[in-house]
Amino acid sequence: MSILEEIMQTDSSVFKNQDIFNINYLPEIIHGRDQELKSILINIKPILTNNKVLNTIIMGNPSTGKTTVIKHALLEIENYTDIKTCYINCNIQNTLRKIYTQIFKLLFEIQPRSNVATEIIQEKIMEKLEQEPLILVFDDLNTLSEPDTNKLINELFRANEYYHTNIAIIIIVNNILFKYSLEKSAQSILHCNEIIFTDYTEEQMYSILKTRCDKGFKPGVINDQQIKKITKTAKEHSSLRWGLKVLNALGLKIETENRDKITDNDIMNFTL
Numbered sequence: 001m002s003i004l005e006e007i008m009q010t011d012s013s014v015f016k017n018q019d020i021f022n023i024n025y026l027p028e029i030i031h032g033r034d035q036e037l038k039s040i041l042i043n044i045k046p047i048l049t050n051n052k053v054l055n056t057i058i059m060g061n062p063s064t065g066k067t068t069v070i071k072h073a074l075l076e077i078e079n080y081t082d083i084k085t086c087y088i089n090c091n092i093q094n095t096l097r098k099i100y101t102q103i104f105k106l107l108f109e110i111q112p113r114s115n116v117a118t119e120i121i122q123e124k125i126m127e128k129l130e131q132e133p134l135i136l137v138f139d140d141l142n143t144l145s146e147p148d149t150n151k152l153i154n155e156l157f158r159a160n161e162y163y164h165t166n167i168a169i170i171i172i173v174n175n176i177l178f179k180y181s182l183e184k185s186a187q188s189i190l191h192c193n194e195i196i197f198t199d200y201t202e203e204q205m206y207s208i209l210k211t212r213c214d215k216g217f218k219p220g221v222i223n224d225q226q227i228k229k230i231t232k233t234a235k236e237h238s239s240l241r242w243g244l245k246v247l248n249a250l251g252l253k254i255e256t257e258n259r260d261k262i263t264d265n266d267i268m269n270f271t272l
Ligand SMILES: Nc1ncnc2c1ncn2[C@@H]1O[C@H](COP(=O)(O)OP(=O)(O)OP(=O)(O)O)[C@@H](O)[C@H]1O
Pocket: 022, 023, 024, 025, 026, 027, 029, 030, 031, 032, 033, 060, 061, 062, 063, 064, 065, 066, 067, 068, 069, 140, 173, 174, 208, 240, 241, 244
């Protein structure tokens, strides 16, 4: 038997479900963000009755649950309505061309031809959006280049004036001063309801990390005091994501060393 086969056949894993510690994992339970989720859905509500919506800007430091909450909001909308939703991660769709291509693909279910100018793709999108509403999310918009951000805001926010479109635009940024980095014309057209995601308290962070440990590790792998210790450092780093990465890395470390418990020393010596 090869070593790989041996590893695959023995269930010596300390993880009940390692996916739980994956950064892109979407938790079923969102701790302490009910109000923010509700505000997002209230902002979107008019589109469900074919009325004009006021757009939304979500602001908050990294790791405050913005992406997690919006993904839950989109799931609710997809489950309860037939309105199309388009989630754009501007870290990946990082140019205007890529953004419009993604929206085009969603609306027309085909890829635009590569020799078609971006302006034409945009025009086709707007014409289509005169016939059907759309919920459009731009996550991490602050990662897009400044000229592209200004152009995108100018084009989309003016669309509801020039075309009879009904688009609910939701912008997510991790910088409260984002608006002021825009050029004047984009600033003046950016009328949005603001939803602020405040930093988590240490208790909130603890309950999130504790839930993940309960779901992700087998019983006894880590104790509450150890989770509290990791939470404290995560709070000092202002990063829940850091806490999740550390938990995953600790699990992997003891697993490779054939141990079934994280020790206080592991935590103390740990550097990521
Ligand atoms: N309220 C919460 N309940 C459960 N898990 C959460 C919560 N908030 C954040 N998390 C978890 O913390 C990690 C970071 O959250 P998320 O990606 O939503 O943050 P973000 O605000 O979008 O950060 P960034 O600005 O860096 O994109 C994710 O793994 C997510 O599952």
